[in-house]
Amino acid sequence: MSLSIGTTSTGMGPGRMIRSFGEEVEGRPFDWRIILRLLTFLRPHWPRMVVAFLLMLLASGLSLVVPYLIKIAIDQHIAQGDAPALGRVALLMACAFLGLYAVTAGQQYLLSWVGQRLLATLRAQLFHHLQVLPLGYHDTHIVGVTLSRVISDVAVINELLSEGLVTLVGDLLILVGIIVTMLSMSPRLALLSFSVLPLMALATILFARRAQVAFRHTRAGIAAIVGDLAEDISGMRVIQAFAREDISHEHFDEVNRANREAHVMAMSLSFVFLPTVEFLGMLATAVVLWFGGRAVAQGELTLGVVVAFLAYVSRFFQPIRELSQLYTTMQAAMAGGERVLALLDSEPEVADAPDAFEMPPVVGRIELRDVSFSYRGETRVLHQVNLTVEPGQTVALVGPTGAGKTSIANLIARFYDVTAGGVLIDGIDVRQVGQRSLRRQMGLVPQDPFLFSGAIADNIRFGCPDALDSAVEEAARLANAHEFIAALPDGYGTEILEGGVNLSVGQRQLICIARAVLADPRILILDEATSSVDTVTEMLIQQALQRLLTGRTAIVIAHRLSTVRHADLICVVDGGRIVERGRHEELLARGGTYRELYERQFVDTAS
Ligand SMILES: Nc1ncnc2c1ncn2[C@@H]1O[C@H](COP(=O)(O)OP(=O)(O)OP(=O)(O)O)[C@@H](O)[C@H]1O
Numbered sequence: 001m002s003l004s005i006g007t008t009s010t011g012m013g014p015g016r017m018i019r020s021f022g023e024e025v026e027g028r029p030f031d032w033r034i035i036l037r038l039l040t041f042l043r044p045h046w047p048r049m050v051v052a053f054l055l056m057l058l059a060s061g062l063s064l065v066v067p068y069l070i071k072i073a074i075d076q077h078i079a080q081g082d083a084p085a086l087g088r089v090a091l092l093m094a095c096a097f098l099g100l101y102a103v104t105a106g107q108q109y110l111l112s113w114v115g116q117r118l119l120a121t122l123r124a125q126l127f128h129h130l131q132v133l134p135l136g137y138h139d140t141h142i143v144g145v146t147l148s149r150v151i152s153d154v155a156v157i158n159e160l161l162s163e164g165l166v167t168l169v170g171d172l173l174i175l176v177g178i179i180v181t182m183l184s185m186s187p188r189l190a191l192l193s194f195s196v197l198p199l200m201a202l203a204t205i206l207f208a209r210r211a212q213v214a215f216r217h218t219r220a221g222i223a224a225i226v227g228d229l230a231e232d233i234s235g236m237r238v239i240q241a242f243a244r245e246d247i248s249h250e251h252f253d254e255v256n257r258a259n260r261e262a263h264v265m266a267m268s269l270s271f272v273f274l275p276t277v278e279f280l281g282m283l284a285t286a287v288v289l290w291f292g293g294r295a296v297a298q299g300e301l302t303l304g305v306v307v308a309f310l311a312y313v314s315r316f317f318q319p320i321r322e323l324s325q326l327y328t329t330m331q332a333a334m335a336g337g338e339r340v341l342a343l344l345d346s347e348p349e350v351a352d353a354p355d356a357f358e359m360p361p362v363v364g365r366i367e368l369r370d371v372s373f374s375y376r377g378e379t380r381v382l383h384q385v386n387l388t389v390e391p392g393q394t395v396a397l398v399g400p401t402g403a404g405k406t407s408i409a410n411l412i413a414r415f416y417d418v419t420a421g422g423v424l425i426d427g428i429d430v431r432q433v434g435q436r437s438l439r440r441q442m443g444l445v446p447q448d449p450f451l452f453s454g455a456i457a458d459n460i461r462f463g464c465p466d467a468l469d470s471a472v473e474e475a476a477r478l479a480n481a482h483e484f485i486a487a488l489p490d491g492y493g494t495e496i497l498e499g500g501v502n503l504s505v506g507q508r509q510l511i512c513i514a515r516a517v518l519a520d521p522r523i524l525i526l527d528e529a530t531s532s533v534d535t536v537t538e539m540l541i542q543q544a545l546q547r548l549l550t551g552r553t554a555i556v557i558a559h560r561l562s563t564v565r566h567a568d569l570i571c572v573v574d575g576g577r578i579v580e581r582g583r584h585e586e587l588l589a590r591g592g593t594y595r596e597l598y599e600r601q602f603v604d605t606a607s
């Protein structure tokens with residue numbers, strides 16, 4: 001029988017874009033290497049785990065002792081009417097129960113203590129790794145899926161490592177303990193009650209094979225839900241603008257339903273399996289009653305042995321039930337663990353060389369030598385770009401959209417590595433130095449100004465957390481941002497909402513410029529700092545830039561040519577090549593692409 005669950009369909013409604021969350025549903029059922037590597041996360045907590053294990057041993061022992069005490073009570077003390085001895089056994093039993101209670105509580109406490117720390121450590125490691133991964137990773141991975149790694153996959157791993165391991169060993173011990181005790185009390189009756197075990201094994205094998213697939217589907221389903229949710233929430237404005245709520249709603253319902261079905265399938269497997277275990281338990285009880293009862297009647301066994309057997313048999317199936325539940329946890333953790341480890345293992349494509357050294361204080365000479373570049377080995381977006389910027393110079397990159405301007409900036413800041421050629425700063429190839437030591441000396445005002453939620457002042461001091469309020473204000477003044485900030489009711493303390501939605505795009509850019517000013521970098525990269533602002537703001541930004549650029553090496557990418565008029569060198573980028581270079585007047589006089597761009601813009605602004 002093949003098991004099919006509808007989670008793999010991408011579920012396309014009419015006109016729906018295909019969204020694949022890149023979730024693999026296939027995978028190895030069980031992999032020791034994954035388990036062993038996950039176990040290393042427990043290492044720092046081994047003393048507590050050892051204590052938890054010891055407590056578990058104690059708990060297993062205590063729970064095995066009780067039926068044995070019953071046997072003694074019945075066979076010896078009740079049979080002989082020895083009331084004081086019976087009292088002692090009862091007292092012992094009460095102590096055993098109390099002990100069991102205390103030991104279990106202690107063990108639970110230790111396990112959740114370890115578990116919570118494990119969760120935090122794993123999440124911290126993942127977050128750290130995500131920060132090391134280059135932009136190339138974040139380009140190709142959906143935020144929500146990464147989120148589900150960090151939140152939900154990590155949680156199942158924790159479940160397995162803390163709770164699961166101890167349960168596994170404890171249950172196995174109890175099983176072995178029961179088998180040994182039963183065999184020693186009455187080998188014949190023991191073997192008879194174990195006659196249901198082959199059926200049990202069969203049921204387990206059938207269950208295990210299906211459960212494995214089902215649980216992989218549930219992990220993929222959760223990732224799909226979080227992925228869809230995250231994307232739709234950030235795209236809410238567009239969804240509403242195009243009145244596509246219904247379609248988004250439908251699609252989410254579909255993902256949601258697929259996930260629910262996967263879970264129901266996984267759960268219903270358990271629902272079939274657990275009653276089977278229950279039934280086999282009953283069967284074993286019946287076997288004990290029938291054969292044991294007859295043996296008592298024939299004087300071959302004592303009543304106490306049969307009663308103890310009944311207790312053991314009913315105890316016997318509890319660990320089996322728990323183990324089967326553990327198996328499902330294990331499957332989930334396997335699927336989750338595989339992905340979390342894969343993420344942790346993903347090599348940053350842009351990594352520091354083993355012999356990387358700290359970038360010495362930058363003077364500011366930038367050189368691109370025969371640089372060719374493609375994102376992830378796809379089509380080339382830059383072809384043999386050569387460019388030299390002397391310290392203190394301002395170089396403007398202009399050109400049509402998609403020409404490769406931002407890509408050049410990305411290479412200078414080493415967000416990506418060149419495909420061929422080299423980027424040199426002060427004559428040092430950027431691949432030779434530590435990325436952080438390089439970027440610390442660069443300021444970047446990105447094309448889409450990003451602000452963190454929090455106070456305006458904190459956003460400005462993002463690059464230099466220790467900056468004084470006066471320095472923050474000074475930077476804001478230089479960036480011409482002071483006036484509008486001061487006019488806000490809370491001034492510099494104004495809380496910026498997520499994504500900076502409570503500020504205009506122009507205001508966000510001014511804050512980003514202030515952030516770059518405060519960091520006081522030797523090299524400044526401004527990506528279209530003047531797009532999408534009114535002429536007054538543009539003038540403010542212009543003035544700010546003039547102040548900002550003096551004495552620094554700057555790469556300014558701008559669509560508005562008025563911005564770049566004073567640049568030392570203007571490069572016209574088109575189709576991934578620098579097709580023209582020179583100063584404003586020279587380029588105008590040459591009558592090439594630059595003049596064309598300039599005239600078109602002049603006409604645009606005049607009309
Ligand atoms: N992260 C990326 N992954 C893959 N391709 C990319 C990526 N970023 C840009 N590209 C491609 O590289 C080419 C150059 O893009 P780039 O962003 O450098 O253009 P640009 O000159 O900055 O354009 P604009 O003026 O619109 O900002 C484009 O064809 C684009 O499709």
Ligand SMILES: [Mg+2]
Nearest residue numbers: 405406407447
């Ligand atoms: Mg760009």
